[in-house]
Amino acid sequence: MADTLLKVDGLQAWYGESHILHGIGFEIARGELVTLLGRNGAGKTTTLKSVMGIVEKRTGSVTFDGRETVGLPSDQIARLGLAYCPEERGIFSSLNVEENLLLPPVVRPGGMSLAEIYQLFPNLMERRRSQGTKLSGGEQQMLAIGRILRTGASLLLLDEPTEGLAPVIVQRIGDIIHQLKGRGFTILLVEQNFHFAATVADRHYVMEDGRVVDMIASADVQQNIGKLQAYLGV
Amino acid sequence: MSGQRIVVALVLAAAALAAPWFAYPVFLMTALCFALFACAFNLLLGYAGLMSFGHAMFFGTAGYFYGHVVKEWAMPPELGLLAGVGGAAALGVVTGALAIRRQGIYFAMITLAFAQMIFFLCVQAPFTHGEDGLQGIPRRALLGGLIPTKDDRVLYYVVLAIFLFGYFAIYRFIHSPFGQILKAIRDNEQRAVSLGYEADRYKLLAFVLSAALAGLAGSTKAMVLQFATLTDVSAAMSGEVVLMALVGGLGTIVGPVVGAFVIITMQNYLASAGEFVLVIQGAIFVVIVIAFRKGLVGELTEWWRRRSAPRPAAGDD
Amino acid sequence: MAQVALGLVNGAFYAMLSLGLAVIFGMLNVINFTHGAQFMMGAFAAWLMLGILGVPFWASLVLAPIIVGLIGVVLEKLLLKRIYHLDHLYGFLLTFGMALIIEGMFQWKWGSSGAPYPAPITGGTDLGFMIMPSYRLFVVVAALAICLATWYGIERTKLGAYLRAATENPTLVRAFGINVPRLITLTYGLGVGLAALAGVLAAPIMQVSPLMGTNLVLVVFAVVVIGGMGSIMGSIVTGFGLGLVEGLTKVYYPPAANTVIFVVMAIVLLVKPAGLFGQAK
Numbered sequence: 001m002a003d004t005l006l007k008v009d010g011l012q013a014w015y016g017e018s019h020i021l022h023g024i025g026f027e028i029a030r031g032e033l034v035t036l037l038g039r040n041g042a043g044k045t046t047t048l049k050s051v052m053g054i055v056e057k058r059t060g061s062v063t064f065d066g067r068e069t070v071g072l073p074s075d076q077i078a079r080l081g082l083a084y085c086p087e088e089r090g091i092f093s094s095l096n097v098e099e100n101l102l103l104p105p106v107v108r109p110g111g112m113s114l115a116e117i118y119q120l121f122p123n124l125m126e127r128r129r130s131q132g133t134k135l136s137g138g139e140q141q142m143l144a145i146g147r148i149l150r151t152g153a154s155l156l157l158l159d160e161p162t163e164g165l166a167p168v169i170v171q172r173i174g175d176i177i178h179q180l181k182g183r184g185f186t187i188l189l190v191e192q193n194f195h196f197a198a199t200v201a202d203r204h205y206v207m208e209d210g211r212v213v214d215m216i217a218s219a220d221v222q223q224n225i226g227k228l229q230a231y232l233g234v
Numbered sequence: 235m236s237g238q239r240i241v242v243a244l245v246l247a248a249a250a251l252a253a254p255w256f257a258y259p260v261f262l263m264t265a266l267c268f269a270l271f272a273c274a275f276n277l278l279l280g281y282a283g284l285m286s287f288g289h290a291m292f293f294g295t296a297g298y299f300y301g302h303v304v305k306e307w308a309m310p311p312e313l314g315l316l317a318g319v320g321g322a323a324a325l326g327v328v329t330g331a332l333a334i335r336r337q338g339i340y341f342a343m344i345t346l347a348f349a350q351m352i353f354f355l356c357v358q359a360p361f362t363h364g365e366d367g368l369q370g371i372p373r374r375a376l377l378g379g380l381i382p383t384k385d386d387r388v389l390y391y392v393v394l395a396i397f398l399f400g401y402f403a404i405y406r407f408i409h410s411p412f413g414q415i416l417k418a419i420r421d422n423e424q425r426a427v428s429l430g431y432e433a434d435r436y437k438l439l440a441f442v443l444s445a446a447l448a449g450l451a452g453s454t455k456a457m458v459l460q461f462a463t464l465t466d467v468s469a470a471m472s473g474e475v476v477l478m479a480l481v482g483g484l485g486t487i488v489g490p491v492v493g494a495f496v497i498i499t500m501q502n503y504l505a506s507a508g509e510f511v512l513v514i515q516g517a518i519f520v521v522i523v524i525a526f527r528k529g530l531v532g533e534l535t536e537w538w539r540r541r542s543a544p545r546p547a548a549g550d551d
Numbered sequence: 552m553a554q555v556a557l558g559l560v561n562g563a564f565y566a567m568l569s570l571g572l573a574v575i576f577g578m579l580n581v582i583n584f585t586h587g588a589q590f591m592m593g594a595f596a597a598w599l600m601l602g603i604l605g606v607p608f609w610a611s612l613v614l615a616p617i618i619v620g621l622i623g624v625v626l627e628k629l630l631l632k633r634i635y636h637l638d639h640l641y642g643f644l645l646t647f648g649m650a651l652i653i654e655g656m657f658q659w660k661w662g663s664s665g666a667p668y669p670a671p672i673t674g675g676t677d678l679g680f681m682i683m684p685s686y687r688l689f690v691v692v693a694a695l696a697i698c699l700a701t702w703y704g705i706e707r708t709k710l711g712a713y714l715r716a717a718t719e720n721p722t723l724v725r726a727f728g729i730n731v732p733r734l735i736t737l738t739y740g741l742g743v744g745l746a747a748l749a750g751v752l753a754a755p756i757m758q759v760s761p762l763m764g765t766n767l768v769l770v771v772f773a774v775v776v777i778g779g780m781g782s783i784m785g786s787i788v789t790g791f792g793l794g795l796v797e798g799l800t801k802v803y804y805p806p807a808a809n810t811v812i813f814v815v816m817a818i819v820l821l822v823k824p825a826g827l828f829g830q831a832k
Contacts, residue, residue, distance in 0.1 A: 052726050054725070075725045075726070075727075075729055075731065078728030084726050094719060095715060095716055099712045103716055104727035107728050285640050285643075287643075336820070336824055338639055339640065339642075339643060342582075342640065343772040343776055344776055344816070346772055347772050350766070358806060476647075480644065509658035509663075511655070513651065513652050513655035516648040516651025519644055519647060519649075520649060524630060524645070
């Protein structure tokens with residue numbers, strides 16, 4: 001690929017005694033939106049955590065913008081320009097909405113301003129003095145995404161941003177992810193909701209049992225729909 | 235293996251019987267009292283998962299009970315021991331019922347605080363004779379004059395018997411169904427509760443038993459040394475028993491005995507070092523917590539197992 | 552009434568010390584048993600600096616906490632950071648051992664008897680209902696100001712937001728690019744500095760002696776159990792409140808004055824086991 005931002009090669013990861021990732025590899029070009037698909041337990045979330053450096057043990061290679069990150073602690077990885085939005089959203093209950101938004105430090109120039117983020121998520125503006133965890137699920141998800149846009153990170157790792165949300169909110173999140181791609185963010189998205197993923201992504205990697213087993217470009221999804229359904233067990 | 239065990243047991247029994255001819259009996263008796271005290275503490279930590287940082291309150295007050303009954307009331311020593319055990323158990327019921335309402339680190343702080351309260355009460359109460367302590371408790375013959383206790387060697391066997399009684403009581407307790415339930419509660423309280431066990435009652439019973447045995451140790455010590463002082467109720471004493479169990483190995487049944495002998499021996503040799511004993515004790519705490527958390531017995535069995543095992547087992551915690 | 556006002560002086564120390572314990576516990580998951588020793592080190596640092604270098608009280612008020620805080624930073628980097636992954640009990644045991652070492656060394660060098668530290672403010676202030684020694688009045692006001700400043704720092708500033716967030720979820724905070732291990736070291740240094748600051752304030756009131764913090768820290772543990780460690784403001788209120796209770800007891804039933812806090816703890820355990828300001832568990 002011409003302009004690879006993230007390159008993962010032979011990545012293995014463990015939680016305690018259990019070996020979760022068995023040597024996975026994939027690449028993401030700058031400005032691309034790529035999803036990781038797969039059933040529960042395939043290792044998608046662990047992949048994001050491994051890229052971010054927050055698993056107990058990992059080996060192999062993860063290069064970001066040409067720089068090897070395996071061996072770096074997660075705070076230094078973040079400072080290279082990666083930002084992470086966890087599946088459980090990780091909203092801090094002892095911080096109000098605005099404190100949550102301002103928490104991640106700016107690691108690179110070129111991030112969005114607070115005003116721009118509020119423009120993108122008007123609800124958060126209204127509730128900026130509320131306790132973070134008092135928001136609705138959808139608002140918390142928007143807060144979790146909004147929070148990592150300020151930092152100047154160029155790669156966003158989003159773990160199941162639509163999980164448990166009403167269809168109208170899912171659509172709204174889809175719009176936002178589109179807009180973020182339009183702004184030049186590179187995005188690695190973990191999704192269970194394939195229909196949602198298909199509408200936003202350029203390419204899909206399919207994971208099974210801690211391995212990447214297939215790659216399908218969005219344009220080819222229709223031809224491969226049967227294969228995909230078999231992978232995902234739908 | 236079991237043949238080996240019998241040999242070890244015989245050697246230990248011979249050593250225990252012959253010991254007063256080779257070592258100073260008062261030293262041995264003191265060490266046995268502390269060994270029993272440490273075992274009592276360890277019963278609570280190792281098998282109920284509750285770390286009491288206030289066990290001196292049982293050890294120390296039992297000494298006062300013994301002294302008061304034997305000296306002021308001129309009663310036989312058996313009643314003194316009984317009073318010590320009963321008093322410590324009663325105190326255990328009250329403080330235990332309150333302390334088990336919290337867990338983990340709070341439990342340690344609560345027991346520590348109650349022990350401090352008892353310490354302050356002992357400083358003020360008339361029957362403890364404050365800073366002077368209860369001195370000159372007479373040594374009376376046991377079993378209505380059958381066993382004279384003026385001779386240190388004779389008394390040693392009495393103390394050994396008391397120690398063995400306590401030790402096997404703990405052993406029986408741990409291996410009883412009750413002890414098994416206690417362990418289940420320690421490992422997963424939620425599950426034990428969902429299986430219908432009233433966790434708090436089991437914990438309280440373990441607490442009271444531990445307090446009673448600490449009381450037995452404390453009143454026996456008063457019988458041997460013929461005094462009871464504030465030192466035995468102090469927070470420093472509570473810390474010392476933790477240290478003994480830690481040095482020997484938390485959660486092992488022999489560990490506290492080994493730890494008690496090690497610490498008492500050390501204090502004997504370092505008696506002239508004054509405050510520096512504190513520094514050394516502190517350093518032992520630090521070194522063990524950082525590097526040898528299994529304690530002497532734990533690390534040794536580990537080493538033995540690794541040596542005798544054909545291949546080192548991976549993933550030991 | 553006079554005793555009650557004086558109870559506030561003790562309350563001031565309870566509040567400052569339990570506040571530091573709570574902040575340290577939140578970040579490190581360690582109950583800092585060394586807190587009493589560090590309180591003592593603060594007083595000693597002031598006393599030594601006055602005796603040897605002639606450093607006045609007001610300079611010590613700034614310098615001593617910095618010195619003791621830096622020693623705390625070294626201890627954290629050397630020892631404490633090795634045990635965060637273990638059960639809380641090990642932190643308790645480790646810091647207990649550290650306290651023994653520190654107090655033992657001070658006793659070895661300076662003996663157990665105390666030395667007086669001259670009060671920097673003399674005379675009394677007429678409060679209308681009593682004449683309060685001016686220095687004690689200053690201690691109460693200063694402690695209150697320090698506690699409120701700490702509260703503000705934690706609840707209203709950026710650094711405080713990092714602390715609160717890292718207390719909740721250190722992994723995620725670190726994944727945002729914040730050096731959490733350094734934050735932990737800093738927290739310990741600040742908590743220890745707070746204990747030392749209380750020690751400097753206490754020097755002119757108590758005798759400066761190696762064991763001056765030992766009994767105090769045991770009472771502070773009871774304060775922490777009563778208040779619960781979840782709330783900063785809770786620690787402050789509980790600390791001052793219990794000082795008052797102690798003062799009142801001195802008036803109505805003096806023999807119980809030094810045990811009343813433990814009795815309050817027993818009652819709280821009966822009525823609200825989680826502590827007055829604590830969440831369940």
